[in-house]
Amino acid sequence: MAFSRWLWLYALVMVVLLALSMMPEIIFQSAHLWQSSVVTFGLISFALGFTWLTVGHFKSFMARIELFARAITDGNLNTPMPTQDDHGEVARIFQAMNEMQQQLSQHFNALRNEEAHNALLVQAINQSSNSVMVTDLHARIVYVNDAFVDNSGYTRDEVIGHTPKLIQSGKTSPLVYQQMRTLLAQGDSWRGELINRRKDGSEFIETVSITPVRDAQGQIYRYMAVKEDITEMRRAQDSIERLAYYDPLTDLPNRRYFLDQLNRKIAAVRRQSDQFSLIFIDLNRFKEINDSQGHVVGDKVLMEVAARFAAKVRDNDLLARLGGDEFVLVVEETDPKLLDSVVKRLLATLRYGVRVSEGRYDISASFGVAIYPHHGDNSADLLRHADVAMYQAKHSPSHVVIYDRRMSEKVEREVAIAGQLQQALKDGTGLELYVQGQFNITTRELSGGEVLLRWHDPLMGRISPADFIPIAEERGLIGALDKFVLQQSCQAIQQWQQQGRGLSQRLSVNVSMASFEQADFGIWLEQLLDRFDINGHQLELEITESGLMHNPKGALKTASLLKQLGISLAIDDFGTGYSSLAYLKQFNATKVKVDQAFIMGITDQERSQAIVRATIGMVRELGMQVLAEGVETEQDAAWLVAAGCQFAQGYLFARPMRINEFADSWLPS
Incomplete structure (x- = not known):
């Protein structure tokens, strides 16, 4: 019941009580009836007037409070409290309410600023190109931004309440997740790469940074993951790396990659006091294909030969193309019989020639072998000696020749002959013409x-045409x-x-x-x-x-x-x-x-x-x-x-x- 009604009820009760108090005098016709009536009427009028004034004052007071409360309810905290010439408790109440208004205004402004800040933050997160995911302490997803939705293909309703296992591909190493859980359990952040799967089944690679989120008391109650899709960047990196380390024609490792792996192999084998073989492979008469058919056909032949060789080597072997028609192969075998078996396996791929769209071409190969560490303890010596052995194989009935020191001595002599011959051609020193008659x-x-040409070098003495003519042909001096x-x-x-x-x-x-x-x-x-x-x-x-x-x-x-x-x-x-x-x-x-x-x-x-x-x-x-x-x-x-x-x-x-x-x-x- 309203307070004003209680006042009127109270006044009514007082009037009734006064009336009842006069009843005996009225009933017994007391001599003082008139005087009592006047007093009673005066009391009743006073009570009613006082009540009227009190109710009016109270309604004014309540009306001002109601107006103030509605203004606050409407969010208008700057509306001043309607005041009059108030004193006493009323003044103190209104003063307290004004102070409350000021406090509410300050808190409201702070909340409004915080809300604006949060709205800006949410907007920035939603518009970020990076995916953002927030989980609770049980790894259940409570929030994802628009980038996550776009990248994963899942809607918010499909992921909220689920764990990140929903997008895992199963191709990320378990050790990565183990390290992640360990760091997060310690309250530390974790950063790494994950291979995940979209809703349509396609896989993507992303860098992920997971940070614990703490409340006002410093307790962790959320985890926020910020993720960047690096699939295209990784593909570009892989492409660049492939261009740097793989031959674009044959898709085999190139010289740079091979030398890097060969040096690693040497380091590993040296620690184990083990050995291995390096086989230098050169295609015979390949230049004739290039010269007669053109480099386009030659490239096709090289691609086919490389594919056949690659199909015959094992996973732990290393096959590479050094350039031109030269290939190298690293194998574990060092026994001559086993090496011969490896060579025969490769030669068998060329037994019936190489067929490309332009035709069929007969081609063979020569193989030179250098064994680590007997024929060299570094990559340069191994390659050089295997090359020397391959050169000897070209002039040998056998398709494969294992390096021997005497081969290098022969090559060194040939290099010396080539150098002296080049000088002799410049000044004519030691070169002399002979003639043998022809007769009927x-x-x-x-x-x-x-x-007939004869040559007597000042340093090396007389050199047979059988020695210097082939050298001149091979080294472009002919x-x-x-x-x-x-x-x-x-x-x-x-x-x-x-x-x-x-x-x-x-x-x-x-x-x-x-x-x-x-x-x-x-x-x-x-x-x-x-x-x-x-x-x-x-x-x-x-x-x-x-x-x-x-x-x-x-x-x-x-x-x-x-x-x-x-x-x-x-x-x-x-x-x-x-x-x-x-x-x-x-x-x-x-x-x-x-x-x-x-x-x-x-x-x-x-x-x-x-x-x-x-x-x-x-x-x-x-x-x-x-x-x-x-x-x-x-x-x-x-x-x-x-x-x-x-x-x-x-x-x-x-x-x-x-x-x-x-x-x-x-x-x-």
Whole structure:
């Protein structure tokens, strides 16, 4: 009941009590009735007036309190308390309420600022590109931001109340989670990488930083995880790393990665006093594919070979491509028989050639082996010695050769020869031309002469052509050597002409296919003839049969150009190569020289007789001359005459002599 009603009820009760108090006087007609009535009426009027004033004052007081309370309820804490000329308890109540208003205003402003701050924080977290997840102490998710929803594919309702196991892929190491739980249990933060799974099943990698959240008393009551998706960055890093450490053509480890792993292998094996083998692999005649078919086809062949090798090596073996057509393989086996088994396994992949879209290509490989630590205790020595062994394998019937110190000595000598030869070609020191006469085998008349190069180095002494010619070919010096011999030969012909010693026959000069196939070789030779003012009919070029077949189209083009200059061509060492008769005919040579391997002791060699007789018949049928090399006995000469051979050279007729001695002996002045 309202307080004002209680006051009116109280006044009414008082009036009733006054009325009841006068009842006896009214009933007994007391003499003092009039006076009592006046007093009673006065009391009643006073009571009613007092009550009226009290109720009014109270309503005013309550109205002001209600107005103040509604203003506070509406959040308007700046509305002043309606005051009057209040005193006493009322004044103190209103003063207390004003103070309460000020306190509430301060707290409200603080709460409003905090709310604004929290709203800004929540907005920032929701708009962050990093995923944010908050869990309780039981690892149940209580909050995730928009980035988490977008990245995981789960809605908030699907994750709230669940644990982070919902997005685990199972591919993160258990040790990572163990370390995480240990640090968080200690109240520390944890940072690491996790492999998680989205709702659609796709996996992603993210860096995660988990921090304990403490309340005002410093107690941990939440954990907040801030996560960044680094999947694309990791893919980019992997791609960069792959480019840095893997060969883009074959997808095998490259030289940089191989050397790093080889050094690690050496360090590990050294601690264990163990050993292993390094196999250096080089494809044979791969350059011919590049030269004849182009690098696009060559690359396809390399890719196929690499794939076949990779399919045959084991997980603990290390196969890499060093560059070009060179591969290396590290294996545990060191026993020669086991190594031979490894090599045969790889060779078997090339047994039937390599087929790519452009065709099928026969290819083989040579293998050089160096064993740690016997053949080197560091990566550089192992690679160098395995390379040396591989080089020997190329010239060995076996496909695999294990390194031996004598191989390095041979290589060192070859390097020294190459260096001295390069210097000799610059100043001509020690290089000298010899000529061996060529004769009509029947009349014994001079039919020409073959120029031979001899070399006596001031430091190394006399070096055989069998030693320095292959070195010149392998190290790119053969072109300069060919030009040196041709220049010296043309100069000698010019001098003979000036001395009145006319050379009616041709002077024959050996030329390597490396020079013969050069596009400008014919033009250079034409300029050489003009320079020394000699006729091309005085010169003959000899090329080997196997050399002819190296690049038939290029050789035939050069042959055609030289024929226009009057220079004749001879095929040297016929019978030792693999040329076809069709190319032999197209080459249009004027002479074929039968190799001395078939001539020496031919009277006692029926198979050699059959080969030489067939060669003579075929060559003469093609309209070419036949010259037999290495004729040393009259019996051999007689047999050749009977077989129809026209020309010969050898010790039976003349030994090689210095070019000036040849002129003095065979060219009349």
